[in-house]
Amino acid sequence: MIDLPDEEKEPGEKYRQLEEVIARYEREPGQLIRILQQAQDIFGYLPEEVQTYIAGRLDIPVSEVNGVVTFYSLFHTEPQGKYKINVCLGTACYVQGAREILQEFRERLDLKAGDTSADGLFTVKSTRCLGACGLAPVLTVDEKVFGQFKRRDVAALLRKYRNRAEVKSGDQPVERPGAYQEGAPAGP
Numbered sequence: 001m002i003d004l005p006d007e008e009k010e011p012g013e014k015y016r017q018l019e020e021v022i023a024r025y026e027r028e029p030g031q032l033i034r035i036l037q038q039a040q041d042i043f044g045y046l047p048e049e050v051q052t053y054i055a056g057r058l059d060i061p062v063s064e065v066n067g068v069v070t071f072y073s074l075f076h077t078e079p080q081g082k083y084k085i086n087v088c089l090g091t092a093c094y095v096q097g098a099r100e101i102l103q104e105f106r107e108r109l110d111l112k113a114g115d116t117s118a119d120g121l122f123t124v125k126s127t128r129c130l131g132a133c134g135l136a137p138v139l140t141v142d143e144k145v146f147g148q149f150k151r152r153d154v155a156a157l158l159r160k161y162r163n164r165a166e167v168k169s170g171d172q173p174v175e176r177p178g179a180y181q182e183g184a185p186a187g188p
Protein backbone atom coordinates (compact mmCIF):
# COMPACT_ATOMS: atom_id res chain seq x y z
CA MET A 1 0.00 0.00 0.00
CA ILE A 2 1.21 3.50 -0.76
CA ASP A 3 1.45 6.14 1.94
CA LEU A 4 -1.02 9.00 1.80
CA PRO A 5 0.25 12.38 0.56
CA ASP A 6 2.67 13.97 2.97
CA GLU A 7 3.75 17.55 2.41
CA GLU A 8 6.80 16.97 4.59
CA LYS A 9 8.08 14.15 2.45
CA GLU A 10 11.32 14.76 0.54
CA PRO A 11 11.02 14.84 -3.27
CA GLY A 12 13.48 11.92 -3.44
CA GLU A 13 11.24 9.85 -1.22
CA LYS A 14 8.23 10.67 -3.39
CA TYR A 15 10.04 9.61 -6.55
CA ARG A 16 11.14 6.42 -4.81
CA GLN A 17 7.47 5.67 -4.11
CA LEU A 18 6.59 6.51 -7.69
CA GLU A 19 9.24 4.04 -8.86
CA GLU A 20 7.54 1.33 -6.81
CA VAL A 21 4.23 2.13 -8.48
CA ILE A 22 5.73 2.10 -11.97
CA ALA A 23 7.56 -1.16 -11.28
CA ARG A 24 4.28 -2.68 -10.16
CA TYR A 25 2.27 -1.69 -13.22
CA GLU A 26 4.62 -0.96 -16.12
CA ARG A 27 4.33 -4.40 -17.67
CA GLU A 28 0.56 -4.36 -17.65
CA PRO A 29 -0.93 -2.54 -20.64
CA GLY A 30 -3.49 0.20 -20.04
CA GLN A 31 -2.25 1.06 -16.55
CA LEU A 32 -1.39 4.72 -17.21
CA ILE A 33 -4.46 6.04 -15.38
CA ARG A 34 -3.76 3.87 -12.36
CA ILE A 35 -0.14 5.04 -12.27
CA LEU A 36 -1.27 8.67 -12.55
CA GLN A 37 -3.82 8.23 -9.76
CA GLN A 38 -1.19 6.84 -7.45
CA ALA A 39 1.34 9.45 -8.52
CA GLN A 40 -1.21 12.11 -7.58
CA ASP A 41 -1.68 10.42 -4.20
CA ILE A 42 2.06 10.64 -3.65
CA PHE A 43 2.71 14.18 -4.92
CA GLY A 44 -0.69 15.73 -4.19
CA TYR A 45 -0.98 16.82 -7.82
CA LEU A 46 0.65 16.09 -11.19
CA PRO A 47 3.12 18.84 -12.11
CA GLU A 48 4.80 18.83 -15.51
CA GLU A 49 7.99 17.26 -14.17
CA VAL A 50 6.09 14.29 -12.75
CA GLN A 51 4.23 13.81 -16.03
CA THR A 52 7.54 13.95 -17.91
CA TYR A 53 9.10 11.46 -15.52
CA ILE A 54 6.26 8.98 -15.96
CA ALA A 55 6.32 9.37 -19.74
CA GLY A 56 10.06 8.68 -19.77
CA ARG A 57 9.77 5.61 -17.58
CA LEU A 58 6.90 4.18 -19.65
CA ASP A 59 8.61 5.19 -22.89
CA ILE A 60 5.57 7.03 -24.20
CA PRO A 61 5.22 10.65 -25.39
CA VAL A 62 4.69 13.30 -22.70
CA SER A 63 1.77 14.52 -24.81
CA GLU A 64 0.03 11.19 -24.23
CA VAL A 65 0.40 11.51 -20.47
CA ASN A 66 -0.66 15.15 -20.53
CA GLY A 67 -3.65 14.29 -22.69
CA VAL A 68 -4.93 11.87 -20.05
CA VAL A 69 -4.21 14.29 -17.19
CA THR A 70 -6.11 17.14 -18.82
CA PHE A 71 -8.99 14.94 -19.97
CA TYR A 72 -9.99 13.60 -16.56
CA SER A 73 -11.18 16.11 -13.98
CA LEU A 74 -9.89 13.94 -11.15
CA PHE A 75 -6.34 14.91 -12.08
CA HIS A 76 -4.83 18.24 -10.99
CA THR A 77 -1.80 20.00 -12.39
CA GLU A 78 -1.72 22.57 -9.57
CA PRO A 79 -1.45 22.03 -5.81
CA GLN A 80 -4.86 21.54 -4.21
CA GLY A 81 -6.11 22.90 -0.92
CA LYS A 82 -6.66 20.63 2.06
CA TYR A 83 -10.42 21.19 1.62
CA LYS A 84 -12.03 21.23 -1.83
CA ILE A 85 -15.10 23.45 -2.09
CA ASN A 86 -17.32 23.04 -5.15
CA VAL A 87 -20.13 25.54 -5.59
CA CYS A 88 -22.91 24.31 -7.88
CA LEU A 89 -23.69 26.77 -10.66
CA GLY A 90 -26.45 24.66 -12.18
CA THR A 91 -29.65 26.50 -13.05
CA ALA A 92 -31.55 25.84 -9.81
CA CYS A 93 -28.59 26.94 -7.70
CA TYR A 94 -27.68 29.84 -9.96
CA VAL A 95 -31.10 31.47 -9.66
CA GLN A 96 -30.87 31.08 -5.88
CA GLY A 97 -27.67 33.11 -5.68
CA ALA A 98 -24.91 30.53 -6.19
CA ARG A 99 -22.73 32.94 -8.16
CA GLU A 100 -22.77 35.43 -5.28
CA ILE A 101 -21.82 32.61 -2.90
CA LEU A 102 -18.90 31.67 -5.13
CA GLN A 103 -17.85 35.30 -5.29
CA GLU A 104 -17.99 35.56 -1.49
CA PHE A 105 -15.63 32.59 -1.16
CA ARG A 106 -13.24 34.09 -3.68
CA GLU A 107 -13.22 37.48 -1.96
CA ARG A 108 -12.84 36.09 1.55
CA LEU A 109 -10.00 33.80 0.48
CA ASP A 110 -8.45 36.48 -1.71
CA LEU A 111 -8.46 34.22 -4.77
CA LYS A 112 -7.33 36.42 -7.61
CA ALA A 113 -5.31 34.33 -10.04
CA GLY A 114 -5.87 30.74 -8.88
CA ASP A 115 -8.40 28.63 -7.04
CA THR A 116 -6.38 27.79 -3.93
CA SER A 117 -5.95 29.98 -0.88
CA ALA A 118 -2.47 31.17 0.05
CA ASP A 119 -2.50 29.12 3.25
CA GLY A 120 -3.16 25.96 1.21
CA LEU A 121 -6.35 25.18 3.10
CA PHE A 122 -9.03 25.75 0.47
CA THR A 123 -9.50 25.15 -3.25
CA VAL A 124 -12.71 26.72 -4.53
CA LYS A 125 -14.27 25.78 -7.85
CA SER A 126 -17.64 25.80 -9.50
CA THR A 127 -19.40 22.69 -10.67
CA ARG A 128 -22.49 21.65 -12.59
CA CYS A 129 -25.69 20.25 -11.14
CA LEU A 130 -24.98 17.96 -8.20
CA GLY A 131 -28.38 16.30 -8.39
CA ALA A 132 -29.67 17.96 -5.24
CA CYS A 133 -31.63 20.81 -6.83
CA GLY A 134 -34.33 20.62 -4.15
CA LEU A 135 -31.70 21.85 -1.68
CA ALA A 136 -30.50 24.72 -3.90
CA PRO A 137 -28.23 26.50 -3.55
CA VAL A 138 -25.86 23.61 -2.94
CA LEU A 139 -22.14 23.24 -2.45
CA THR A 140 -19.80 20.47 -1.37
CA VAL A 141 -16.73 20.47 0.81
CA ASP A 142 -14.88 17.31 -0.17
CA GLU A 143 -17.61 14.63 0.02
CA LYS A 144 -19.95 16.59 2.28
CA VAL A 145 -23.03 18.31 0.82
CA PHE A 146 -24.34 21.64 2.13
CA GLY A 147 -27.83 22.63 0.99
CA GLN A 148 -29.89 25.83 1.23
CA PHE A 149 -26.62 27.62 1.67
CA LYS A 150 -26.59 31.40 1.98
CA ARG A 151 -23.93 33.90 1.16
CA ARG A 152 -23.87 34.94 4.81
CA ASP A 153 -22.94 31.32 5.74
CA VAL A 154 -19.62 31.52 3.91
CA ALA A 155 -17.63 33.06 6.78
CA ALA A 156 -18.91 30.50 9.30
CA LEU A 157 -18.13 27.60 7.00
CA LEU A 158 -14.58 28.80 6.42
CA ARG A 159 -14.15 29.30 10.17
CA LYS A 160 -15.42 25.81 10.85
CA TYR A 161 -12.92 24.20 8.49
CA ARG A 162 -10.07 26.40 9.69
CA ASN A 163 -10.83 25.23 13.22
CA ARG A 164 -10.91 21.66 12.03
CA ALA A 165 -7.52 22.02 10.38
CA GLU A 166 -6.11 23.28 13.66
CA VAL A 167 -7.43 20.32 15.63
CA LYS A 168 -4.50 18.00 15.83
CA SER A 169 -6.21 14.79 16.93
CA GLY A 170 -8.99 15.20 14.37
CA ASP A 171 -11.62 13.68 16.68
CA GLN A 172 -12.92 16.63 18.68
CA PRO A 173 -16.35 17.96 17.70
CA VAL A 174 -16.31 21.28 15.87
CA GLU A 175 -19.02 23.88 16.17
CA ARG A 176 -21.25 24.11 13.09
CA PRO A 177 -22.63 27.37 11.78
CA GLY A 178 -26.14 25.92 11.94
CA ALA A 179 -27.61 28.40 9.46
CA TYR A 180 -27.60 25.97 6.60
CA GLN A 181 -28.41 22.31 6.14
CA GLU A 182 -26.24 19.44 5.14
CA GLY A 183 -27.78 16.62 3.20
CA ALA A 184 -27.08 13.84 0.81
CA PRO A 185 -27.60 14.51 -2.88
CA ALA A 186 -30.97 13.43 -4.20
CA GLY A 187 -31.07 10.38 -6.41
CA PRO A 188 -31.19 10.69 -10.20
Ligand code: FES
Pocket residue numbers: 088089090091092093094128129130131132133134136138
Ligand atom coordinates in the same frame (compact mmCIF):
# COMPACT_ATOMS: atom_id res chain seq x y z
S1 FES B 1 -28.57 22.89 -10.02
FE1 FES B 1 -27.40 22.78 -8.19
S2 FES B 1 -27.86 20.82 -7.46
FE2 FES B 1 -28.96 20.90 -9.29
